[in-house]
Amino acid sequence: MNKKGATLSFEMLMWIPRLVFLIIVIMATQGIILAYIATNVNVGSIESHVLMQRLQFSPEGIVNHDSITGRVYTGVVDLEKLNSHNLEASLEAEKSELAARFVLISLQAENELARSYINRETYEDWQPIAIFVGSSDVAGTGRKFPHPETRYMYSVEPSKLETVVITPNG
Amino acid sequence: MRKKRGQYANIELWFLLAAFLLGAVAGIDLLKDAKDRLDGTLFEKNFIARDLAMALEALYASPGDMAYTYDFGPYKFLVEVKDNEVLVKEKAAETSPVSYRVIGNSFSDQNYVSFDNPEGYKIRRPNMRMVSIIDEAKPVKLRLFKEFSDNGTSIVGVEAENAQTCLIGVNCADFGG
Known part of the structure; x- marks a missing residue:
């Protein structure tokens, strides 16, 4: 009688791993199917590009602007405008939305003329993740995407503006 | 046994x-x-929220007057442009709409003081909600525009065609929101 009882409980206990494995198989199948259904598109690179266009073409941007004629001198950087305070005030980007670094380098002397950030703390927090994500094909909701871009500009001399915009996943 | x-x-x-x-x-x-x-339309709503946010950001980048008509095509979505985001939903009562950020967009009617003009580089920003669609048979369109005035101020606005709208913080309470 004891032996039968033991067999019964062993049989019953065996159903626990069976059900666990069944659930794992169901969830894995669901995961595989859902991974192929795209409901989201990452537009971080376009967002970064539009932001750069905005800084280069809009009167709110970093280029010279004649407030009398309203003319915007595209590509001619006003060094007084290229600082973190002004950029943050101009774009009002939330800390969780976007972070960016701008470095203006002289083409001839190759020295740094100006360096500024949008949400510097966020940029420094996100940079290691962005470097890792940018160099590998990792997945996950906490990903941060780097969007480096170089534009040729003119400030006091011919120069290039190297920017890295980091956008969150979503 | x-x-x-x-x-x-x-x-x-x-x-x-x-x-x-x-x-x-x-x-x-x-x-x-x-x-x-x-x-479902989750993908479409996600797409329109992002597309509209990018269109608005492009509008902000404009150095001069600009107008752009955004056609929703076959989709009858209700759009809300507020704070720093664009929200897209199918029905007015939907509690979890799809949203996407708009950078540099406080959407306030206050003067926008910029480094360029310490007295106030004024941008009046849109803050509107589509309440309902007027004619379901016709497409819904949005007119996005940026207009500069002689004194250097500019208005970024959003107007809806074939949809009833309200201004958030002004008269949306009359429509139950």
Whole structure:
């Protein structure tokens, strides 16, 4: 009688791993199917590009602007405008939305003329993740995407503006 | 003795049945979820929220007057432009609309003081909600525009065609929001 009882409980206990494995198989199948259904598109690179266009073409941007004629001198950087305070005030980007670094380098002397950030703390927090994500094909909701871009500009001399915009996943 | 063996077999059969039932329920749920995602408009809403946010950001980049008509095509979505985001939903009562950020967009009517003009580089920004669609047979369109005035101020606005709208913080309470 004891032996039968033991067999019964062993049989019953065996159903626990069976059900666990069944659930794992169901969830894995669901995961595989859902991974192929795209409901989201990452537009971080376009967002970064539009932001750069905005800084280069809009009167709110970093280029010279004649407030009398309203003319915007595209590509001619006003060094007084290229600082973190002004950029943050101009774009009002939330800390969780976007972070960016701008470095203006002289083409001839190759020295740094100006360096500024949008949400510097966020940029420094996100940079290691962005470097890792940018160099590998990792997945996950906490990903941060780097969007480096170089534009040729003119400030006091011919120069290039190297920017890295980091956008969150979503 | 035989009766007891039958009893064990019965218990095992019930477990087997429970496992099949669990598998069937989960399987049907999975197929239903996949079908909902494919048939639903989540992708389209996500796309329009992002597309509209990018269009608004491009509008902000404009150095001069600009107007752009955004056609929703076959989709009858309700759009809200507020704070620093664009929200897209199917029905006015929808509690979890799809949203996307708009950088540098406080959407306030206050003067926007910029480094360029310490007295106030004024940008009046849109802050509107589509309440309902007027004619379901016709497409819904949005007119996005940026207009500069002689004194250097500019207005970024959003107007809807074939949809009733309200201004957030002004008269949306009249429409129940």
